[in-house]
Amino acid sequence: MPRWGYKIHEDRQVIWEEGDFSLVERIRLAEPSLCLCISCGTCASGCTAAQFTDFSLRRVIIQLQRGRIEEVRQEIDRCMLCGKCILTCPRGVNTRHLVLCIRKELSGDVLY
Ligand code: SF4
Numbered sequence: 001m002p003r004w005g006y007k008i009h010e011d012r013q014v015i016w017e018e019g020d021f022s023l024v025e026r027i028r029l030a031e032p033s034l035c036l037c038i039s040c041g042t043c044a045s046g047c048t049a050a051q052f053t054d055f056s057l058r059r060v061i062i063q064l065q066r067g068r069i070e071e072v073r074q075e076i077d078r079c080m081l082c083g084k085c086i087l088t089c090p091r092g093v094n095t096r097h098l099v100l101c102i103r104k105e106l107s108g109d110v111l112y
Pocket residue numbers: 036037038039040041042043044057058061088089090091092093095
């Protein structure tokens with residue numbers, strides 16, 4: 001095993017085998033623009049909810065893509081659905097609809 005002189009901190013590790021990707025697959029069908037997200041964070045930087053909480057849509061999307069549903073569940077209700085992030089997203093992700101789809105799926109309403 002080669003020694004590279006660095007190691008990845010445990011809290012930064014992504015263990016793909018442990019992820020549950022069923023949710024992200026259904027959300028992609030319901031809101032295909034999710035595939036355009038480049039995790040730039042523009043949506044989070046101007047987010048209304050982020051002014052009052054530590055909510056970050058960027059983080060939610062990353063957790064969703066990593067199959068970490070419990071983390072998504074803990075955060076998604078903080079979004080105030082104001083729609084500001086739709087106007088700022090450089091990739092045209094329909095963020096507001098994305099949040100609504102995630103909430104619906106997590107509440108048991110199967111979209112696909
Ligand atoms: S602004 Fe758009 S592309 Fe950037 S992280 Fe948010 S949803 Fe993704």
